Amino acid sequence: MKLPYAEIEFDDTGERVHPGQVKDAASVISREKATDVIVICHGWNNTAAQARDLYTRVVESMHMVQGEVPGAASRRMVVIGVLWPSIQWADDVDSGAGAGVADEQETLQDMIRARIDDASVADRLVELVPRLEASSTAQEQFVALLRKTLPASTEGEDEAAFEMLATGDVGEVLSAAKGGTDAPDALAAAGGAAGIDPMGVAPLDDGGGAGFFDSIMGAGRNLLNLTTYYTMKERAGAVGRNGVAKALEALHDAAPDARLHLVGHSFGGRAVTAAALATSAKVSSLSLLQAAYSHFGMADDWDGTGKDGAFEKVPSRIDGPIIVTFTRNDKAVGVAYPIASRLARQIGAGLGDQQDPYGGIGRNGALKTAASLPAGTLLDVGGAYAFEAGRVSSLNGDAFISGHSDITGRQVAYAVLTAVATGRS
Known part of the structure; x- marks a missing residue:
């Protein structure tokens, strides 16, 4: 220096x-x-x-x-x-266009290992990833585990979103995180149904099927980012x-x-x-x-x-x-x-x-x-x-x-x- x-x-x-x-x-x-x-x-x-x-x-x-x-x-x-x-926290976002399911799963698993401090929780989340596409039970367990890593509460301009993330219906939480056409009508109007990319970097539909962000793996990634945000919000404030x-x-x-x-x-x-x-x-x-x-x-x-x-x-x-x-x-x-x-x-x-x-x-x-x-x-x-x-x-x-x-x-x-x-x- x-x-x-x-x-x-x-x-x-x-x-x-x-x-x-x-x-x-x-x-x-x-x-x-x-x-x-x-x-x-x-x-x-x-x-x-x-x-x-x-x-x-x-x-x-x-x-x-x-x-x-x-x-x-x-x-x-x-x-x-x-x-x-x-x-x-993600420095940039890769839309994952053209990526296979295995690649999307590996990406999410790597993110989990990098961002979840509690090793036992991280291991359980990683184990659930291959089952997320087909199992609603696995999805519920995934969200429940992420909720264990959240702070007890939050204050400020984002309280409503925190409450939904922490206590809301799992299906609605996942739909909001996916941003796809299966989201509730109001949410879809803001996102997938209108063709708006939730990350601002790539179309939700690349012409070859579902894009990364309207897949369940994309939802997992988005929820992990948001969970990390609230964890870091609390920690940065304390520091x-x-x-x-x-x-x-x-x-x-x-x-x-x-x-x-x-x-x-x-x-x-x-x-x-x-x-x-x-x-x-x-x-x-x-x-x-x-x-x-x-x-x-x-x-x-x-x-x-x-x-x-x-x-x-x-x-x-x-x-x-x-x-x-x-x-x-x-x-x-x-x-x-x-x-x-x-x-x-x-x-x-x-x-x-x-x-x-x-x-x-x-x-x-x-x-x-x-x-x-x-x-x-x-x-x-x-x-x-x-x-x-x-x-x-x-x-x-x-x-x-x-x-x-x-x-x-x-x-x-x-x-x-x-x-x-x-x-x-």
């Missing part, structure tokens, strides 16, 4: 795995006489090696563009990498509230003159947003890179009944700008939300887009957010941003972000460092 670096590791509840790491990080900050501390948090990467590789590439891009960012060249920056036990928030306070106490900045990718975006809401330390900027939470997360009265997003108060807690990258190219953020819409019987013109109550912030930017500036565009290096303290700038990254994990380019680094450099010195 080209910038001084330290890391802090948390378990799935937000407890520090190595208590001495915060003190070590503070020592690096002190030794470097840092003016700015950038705390970066990964998302779906499920190994420390993957997270470190992501951080290395992000920091290298920051180093490359630092001299191009107005006001950033003279700043002494230290990067703190957060490590936490995330579950792998942010209980872990990152307290670490920020400790770092601020050790180096009160250093400005603190939060950068989160994917579910790491939820973690750092939760940290910003919970911490007593002053946060000088917040950068959400393809974040995996609702586009109404920071919204005011998102549903017309007076309900605010879970993170509605976050903009008022940030001493500098908040930036959000979003793109239609992010298939991973689009995985859970269209299925959630079907489960909750929310019928929009475009599943997963701005009209969908269950759209993601990494797909559509921050919506119905009082603190938002008009949506803008992710610029090339050298472009002029007009970020403002306490305001949310949603940046369309279609031109530079090709997928969920494509956040290591110079254009993203330039936007992040512009946010870092904006505000008081």
